[in-house]
Amino acid sequence: MKTVAALEARLGDLHQRTRETPLFNPVFQLSLDVSRSLEAGEISLDYLAELVAQLECDGLEARARKLRTLLAPPAAPAPLAGLDEDFDTFRERWERPQLHAVFTAHPTFLLTPDQSRIVAAAAAGSDPVDPASCSSEPPPRRPVTLEHEHREAMAAMARAQDARDAITARLLTEAEARWPGQWRSLRPLPFRFASWVGYDMDGRTDIGWHTSIAFRLQEKAARLARYTQSLAAIDAGHPLLGPLTRAADFAAARAGDFAGDLGDAEALAAAANRLTQPSDDNLLTLTPLIAALEAEARDAASDRAVALLTLAAAMRADGLGMGWIHFRVNAKQLHNAVRRRLGDAQAIDLASKGAIVTLRRMVDEAQPLRTNFAALATESSTAIRQFLAMAQILKHIDADAPIRMLVAECEQPATVLAALYFAKLFGVEGKVDVSPLFETETALEHGGRFLDALLAEPAYRAYARARGRVAVQTGFSDAGRFVGQVPAALAIERLQGRLAEAMAANGLGDIAALVFNTHGESMGRGAHPASLADRLEWPLSPWAKRRFARAGIRLEPEVSFQGGDGYLFFATPELALATLTRIAELRPADADTGAPADPFYHRTDVSLDFYRAVKEHQGDHLASRTYARAVTAFGLGLLNPTGSRVSRRQSDINADREMSLRQIRAIPHNAILQQLGYPVNVIAGIGSAADANREEVAALLADSARGQQILRLVHRANALASIKTVAAYGELFNSAYWASRTYRGTEDHLAGPCAALAEYLVGDDRTGVFRRLASRLRIDALKFHRLLDLLPAPDEDSEAREHVRRRIGVLQALRLALLQHMFLKAVAVPAFSRANDISRRDVVEMVLTLRVDEALAQLRRAFPVRVPGPRDFPLDEPSDYPDGGEEGYGAYERDFMTPIARAHELGLRISTAIANEFGAHG
Template sequence: MPDLQPLTFATLTDALRQLHKRTRETPLFNPVFQLAHDLSRALESGEISLTDFSSLIDELETKSLESRADRLRSLVTPQKTAVRLSDFCSETGGFEEFRKQWSHPQLHVVFTAHPTFLLCPAQSDVVAEAAGGGGGVSRTDTTRPEITLEYEHGRAMSALAHAQDARDAINASLLECAAGEWPDRWRELEPLPFRFASWVGYDMDGRTDIKWYTSIAFRLAEKAQRLERYADQLAKIDANHHLLEPLRASQRRTAASAEEFSGDLSDHADLSAASNRLTDNDERLLSLAPIISQLEEEALSVPQDKAVALKTLAAAMRADGLGMGHIHFRVNAKQLHNAIRSRIPGGASLDLGSQGGLAALRDLVRKAEPLTANFASLAVESSTAVRQFLAMAQILKHIDGDAPIRMLVAECEQPATVLAALYFAKLFGIEEKVDVSPLFETETALEHGGRFLDALLGEEAFQDYARKRGRIAIQTGFSDAGRFVGQIPASLAIERLQGRLADAMSTNSLTDVAALVFNTHGEGMGRGAHPASFKDRLEWPMSPWARRRFARAGIQLEPEASFQGGDGYLFFSTPELARATLSTIAELAPADTDPDAPTDPFYRRTDLSLDFYRAIKDHQQDHLASRTYSRAVTAFGLGLLNSTGSRVSRRQSDLSADREMSLRQIRAIPHNAILQQLGYPVNIIAGVGSAAEGNYDDIAQLLKESPRGRQIMRLVRASNALASIKTVAAYGELFNSAYWASRPYRGTEEHLSRACESLAEYLIQDDRNGVFRRLASRLRVDALKLHRLFELVPDEEPHPEREQVRRMIGVLQALRLALLQHMFLKAVSVPPFSRANDISRRDVLEMVFTLRVDEALAQMRRAFPASYPVTEDFAMHEKAQYPRTGSDSYDAIRRDFIDPIEDADGLNLRISTAIANLFGAHG
């Protein structure tokens, strides 16, 4: 066994490097598991302790935060922000061209709250400071707060505030630049480079814990916060401005209403009182249009500096309205279907997608007459979908009458669903303020989405609606698509769908309205955000090819992208990073493209590219259909992951269900996160090598010549650089009965012989060792083909620093595998206890092996309590001689077995955080 003292990153890195050399002699040798074994022997012999592990994990956690800061800094280069801001009006063709370029959003930025709040606030702060300032990362508090919906909303509002300030800086720069270039016309400029939105508190898809009045309270709180920011901004321009008092008065009243709606309004009297105070207020500010007009008018006759400030404020009001940003409600198609059926005679058994169903829906939409509603209507409504439309109606009527609201519809796969949404929008008189946006994310939706769009845009009712709104909105998602189709096939399927939207709009003479395409994706490999550069990040979900389809049709494109939770908010976690992020996006101008650019060979040589796409997709789907892959991904349930959001992916409560857990029972982000923790992002890398088999030269040539092809290879290389098939195989060795039976062989580790014997016997029938071996074998065969392709497609942007990151991941994985062995050994060594509440000792062991550690510890502590009653605790008049002594003490059992399992599991979850940081995102 190598000398592991002192236990430092340098020591273990060197040990891992030496172990890797042995693979030349013995190809099946596993350096990661061998290092884990050596660490385990040292831990179990007492040479090193869990405290030593903790100290080393402290060091690696800090290094992982530094890696994350470096990645963030390289993406948005804060040191270049000032140059970017000063270059926005260089090489312009005149004022009209400049005004046209900056009067529409380059990007709609949506702050979503998917469960990615992996870092605690202190960790996020040190990463942001290091990324923005270029300094190092110091060790910090790792206390994780409870991640509630309110916590997520607060973080979203903080990110939005920084984004607003950054947009103000860009707008002021544009105005100052225009004033220098066109002194006679610059005051005509009304810049709108970005819009912001959020669905935090309004997303009802997949959750039932958000009350309708919670959404109202959030919207009121957002209005109060935005009014306060507007007033503060105006006060800096003119402390005595006549518009300050109406802004502040409305802010105070709105804040009071927000407080009233944030409580429990299940009592009818409380709801009535809160609602009446909101709706009876005659001084409500429901539109900023008059204030914007006054600010713009004033800016015409004041000195340039003050005029720039006034116009910057007016631009912010024009973009955001009476809220921190626009809002997105989200429901599921099934919820809409259930709601609409009761409005159609015989609707319970009607196929809504049939011609009869469509005819009935057309008739409903045509005849719908607006109905008035109030907050009592919301309180008594039982349908989730209808309740969302009622909430939108009340927000538009009583909180903000200007800002449109998005209605995202998940699993929307037929025009009837959109027509149902249009009916409810019309029924409550809000069809001119609501953008119904179908989500295309599942394999079926992407495959049939083109026909869906052709049919939907051919509907007369939808055409009338689109012209009233001035836009057609759709949403494409990378979560389920990346999980069930694979990231590369998903991206290519999504861009084809976007092209079909442009075609359908042209065919149906809808080129006079804008196309708003919302691409929901995450921050790192596995969730649709390309890691190589911000240019790649913007082009991966909305390619230049797709943008040109809209440009050539004469359609105004409004791209929209999400920044998800704790990962995405890092880009906006400080004023400096927010300015760097938005100025980078503005420089890249994702809404604009050159319609005359030459065709990328990837789209011209479809005889090659389509076969390549289909082969990768088939390979990915073979994995997903495979019992081997499903069992490996779910082998530890969700026990490798921290809880990172208020919408929690619950573990199975039934022990037997763990062996049959479906991938569909794990949400997309945890699925991606588990792949990172197991060491191999299957849904990115797998299939690319196999897809080139038999045609390596032609595929390689295409990928080299094509910008899109090179972009694909940059993603694959970035992911592969952090991947390790040996690590995947190492997890299987934990369940290898032969390993445990052999470990105390020839008299070594005699003190573990009984525990190892128990583990060996227990694991004889366990399938996980074979599952991981089969998966690793399949991944290895595909990887051999991928490396053959790599040799033919040279790396255009080498990243030698990735090898150090790879070694760090290897050390972390070895530490975790040693900790898991420690937990297994301690679990089988716990003394037997009686069965209680249908939970046996064997059940508790299985809980530990599937990392349902909290449940296992609860059962163990119940069997071996820390405190217990004694007869002296009772004030009895009658004397007793039994029992002669108190109950047996379980302190030693807790100290020697139960507490170490808990400590090891805590260290395991800290390792999860570090690995996620090194991959660049949670999931």
């Protein structure tokens, strides 16, 4: 068993034994086989590193293949202009965005930059990943900083801009061929781009106000430089090149000012004054330049006119930045801020009618206040600081581009009114779109009533009409973990339908609905893996789109491309163009009102009961201490750090045992489920929900487009899932396993460590927890498979599917063997004196919960490789003592600390390979 192929074959043989012994666990048995070879010295960690490198390559190829399949072009791409449509219809479709794409940076930067390049190159071409690119000794991972995230976001947006230019030019060229007398009046706007990287304050306090200002100035400088390059390519002597170049230089210089140290009042004043003093080089609007380019295009030759109109279209789409920007705060931050303005009414319940009356009056009576950078620098409230930053951006950086204000955990209309009050107080209400986020179970459950109440507010209706849109955000992060992926999708589409109804009922049918779906980048966060069409329709279904269309409401769909995973769609010019071309061909903003009715929405006697039952099943898991303990059994130790935002709140060693799921953010929660082998929040509950009415549910799912989409998602997750793997992790903490491992005298050299582990774990609850969870999952899975027996088999290559399952099984077995190696080493470390309230037992528990870096830090304090000696002191007087040398604990480092560190590093590389097989970064 010294090759990946041999391990896969052994795992296949072991699986056959489950026919004789149903409780036999092939994955854990394979891990024991590997562990015995490792502890006997037959193989080494270096050799396992070679196997891991091969499996890493397989994972990178799997991810590249998934991306290549999603973006595969049709055999004969259809023209963007329909054969039977007139110019006005064509203009109406393409002068509004088919999609708003938001480049966010939640912690999903799992792949290193080198790995991302490998995947992108393979996905953009036809050759598989070169095994030589996967090293058994890769360089150490670098921490993911906010600056890195911003650089990556801007690079992805730049390639997206180039791809959009190509599509804009294609639209203009098609229009020229079809409507030669009208095409020059076309103003294409097929896509808008935005980012919240550096502007998202929800759940973090590490982003200073000056960071947001510096980023926005950097983005302005970069975009102006790109406009300049595009214009120079059209005409190297164009008269607008001078103003654009000077404006880009000015913005770059000011970005440098705000990226520096502004802790000193004089430094802040100098930077602010250089930005705010009137200057012809500080370009604040592109309107005159756009008008000049379009006027020139009216009489230019066709090729030049297409190029000029393409550049003007880019300017209209992006403004003075790489795209629009999204600030984000939490509802509690807004509540804390507005209470400061309530005076004697600070104690008022913001959910009460009295609060609504008070806030309504405050919005009506608010008079804009002048602000400057000193006000911004001295403001302590996060929410108010965001509004002050918006005011400075609109006054001194870009006066044209609107700014989104996303409000997380927004569950009452008073929160939105508080945001409107601050927008008016600081003079930005005409450029800021306040967008409540519906993501929690409460928000989804009561979101319809929230929308009815909000859109009935005169102040909000007047604001929305002035802005020309109602903006909302729906997300799968918390919804996916606290409701489940399938119930979340169904609840979200129902909420979207309620939005269409509320807009129509309140006389807002003549403005746009901007619906931002932050569906994430994996099946664990809501992004559908089966096709690009499913990926777009899963969070904004055809049924929901038809609700808006039938109400006459113009829909502006918006989706997120999150972190390293989402940016892969734009990692090369070829991928970026393929991504936007496929989206343009799918036309996500359009709705087919003539499509046949989907029975899923008419047989509500079946579908609604199905939804409620799945949601209840997911809720039972979330309320269960068994599920919470299993998910948190290793803390976040199975995961690589994948972003600049912390993934969990701090806790001490004892608190790990009682860790709440709410202490772990949504992305790592979903990532842990995949690492444990079973995406509970995707699969669980489907079988149980159908069990009492299986034939009718099966018939409905088979006849419904939405039902088929649900099944495609669940099939993809189930194809990678393994309940045996979930159970295998529990056996690591089984005292009886460790007590019995050396019982027959086969591993006498491990007798001491195994006995120590057996004694340490005799009261540990994790074995029982994982067994109970596996039992619950198995019961539900049996019901799920009975449902599948009534449905058509999925269109898949069963042999390829089984090969992927074997590969994931080998990865899991190797990691289980590495964990056993770490546990054995940890309990074999000699006792050391207690220091700083950390004992040897604490260190063992740290290793068992994979707080490995902390454990190693304590061990290296207790056993330093070199201790101070007389040679370290420049004394004149000689000494014969100590006479035994000055050696420290080098052997302990070699025999214990280094193997634990190496095994943990290999385990984290396995985590990346497993995530790649799932096609997920979180």
